[in-house]
Amino acid sequence: MHTLFISDLHLTPHRPDITGCFxxxxxxxxxxxxxxxxxxxxxxxxxxxxxxxxxxxxxxQEFKRLTQHGVPCYFIHGNRDFLVGRRFARQTGVTLLDEEATIDLYGTKAVILHGDTLCTHDVRYLAFREKVHQPWLQWLFNRLPYWVKKRIVAKIQTDIRSDKSQKAMEIMDVTPDEVIRVMERHQVNLMIHGHTHRPAIHQLSDDPQKTRIVLGDWYTQGSVLVYSDSGYSLGNRLFTQQSSL
Known part of the structure; x- marks a missing residue:
C-alpha cells in the first residue's frame, strides 16, 4: 500500500525526454x-x-488510462497550470482539489499544496497570481480563440522568465512563518508541496514534530514521493528512451 506525489514536471512538447519519463x-x-x-x-x-x-x-489519455485502471488521481493547480478546469477533469477522471487540501495518509493527517502561496516575500509574483486567479478574468480568457490565447501566454512566459532571472533565490523560497501558519491552520504535523524545485525533507526548527516534504522538479530527472503505511521516501526516476503511446 502506497501513495505517490509528483509536481513541477513542466511537461512540454519541447522536452520529449520528460514526457517519456512521465x-x-x-x-x-x-x-x-x-x-x-x-x-x-x-x-x-x-x-x-x-x-x-x-x-x-x-x-x-495517460491520466484517463490510469483512472480507468482504478487508481484515484488528484490535482492541485500550480502557477503554470491554474487554467486546468472541469473539462480536463471530466475527460481524464482526475479530481481537482482546492489550493490547500487536508488528506489522510494511512493514519497521518497532512496538508498538501503547490507551494507558491508559501513564498510571501515574492510580492510581485503574488500580485500577479491574485490578478490571474480572478474568476471573471479566467472566464473571459477561456472564451478567446485558442490562437489568441497562445499569443497572450507566449508574452506572459517571456515576462515571467525575465522577472525570475532578476530575483534572488531567497525571495522565491518559502517563508518559514507562513509554513507554520498553514500547518497550524490545518492542525497537521506534515506538509507536502512543490514549486521551489528544492527537493528535501525538513524538520521544522520551531517544532521538530512537524515535517515539510518538498518535491523536486523534473528538468533532469523525475522526482517522486512514495508514502506508505510504513514510511516514506523521496527519490528520483532517471530519464530513458521516450515511451510510445
Whole structure:
C-alpha cells in the first residue's frame, strides 16, 4: 500500500525526454499505487482545456488510462497550470482539489499544496497570481480563440522568465512563518508541496514534530514521493528512451 506525489514536471512538447519519463512512471509505477497526487505545474503552461494538440491529447489519455485502471488521481493547480478546469477533469477522471487540501495518509493527517502561496516575500509574483486567479478574468480568457490565447501566454512566459532571472533565490523560497501558519491552520504535523524545485525533507526548527516534504522538479530527472503505511521516501526516476503511446 502506497501513495505517490509528483509536481513541477513542466511537461512540454519541447522536452520529449520528460514526457517519456512521465509515461513510464504512469504505466509502470502509478498504476500500482493506492492514489496519485499531482501538486501543480504538471505543464510548462496550460493554455486551456480546449487545447487541441496531439501533445495535450496524449497527456489526457495517460491520466484517463490510469483512472480507468482504478487508481484515484488528484490535482492541485500550480502557477503554470491554474487554467486546468472541469473539462480536463471530466475527460481524464482526475479530481481537482482546492489550493490547500487536508488528506489522510494511512493514519497521518497532512496538508498538501503547490507551494507558491508559501513564498510571501515574492510580492510581485503574488500580485500577479491574485490578478490571474480572478474568476471573471479566467472566464473571459477561456472564451478567446485558442490562437489568441497562445499569443497572450507566449508574452506572459517571456515576462515571467525575465522577472525570475532578476530575483534572488531567497525571495522565491518559502517563508518559514507562513509554513507554520498553514500547518497550524490545518492542525497537521506534515506538509507536502512543490514549486521551489528544492527537493528535501525538513524538520521544522520551531517544532521538530512537524515535517515539510518538498518535491523536486523534473528538468533532469523525475522526482517522486512514495508514502506508505510504513514510511516514506523521496527519490528520483532517471530519464530513458521516450515511451510510445
Amino acid at each position: 509515461f513510464q512512471f504512469m504505466r509502470n509505477e502509478a498504476v500500482n499505487a493506492d492514489a496519485l497526487y499531482v501538486l501543480g505545474d504538471l505543464f510548462d503552461f496550460w493554455i486551456g482545456d480546449d487545447d487541441p494538440t496531439d501533445f495535450a491529447n496524449q497527456i489526457r
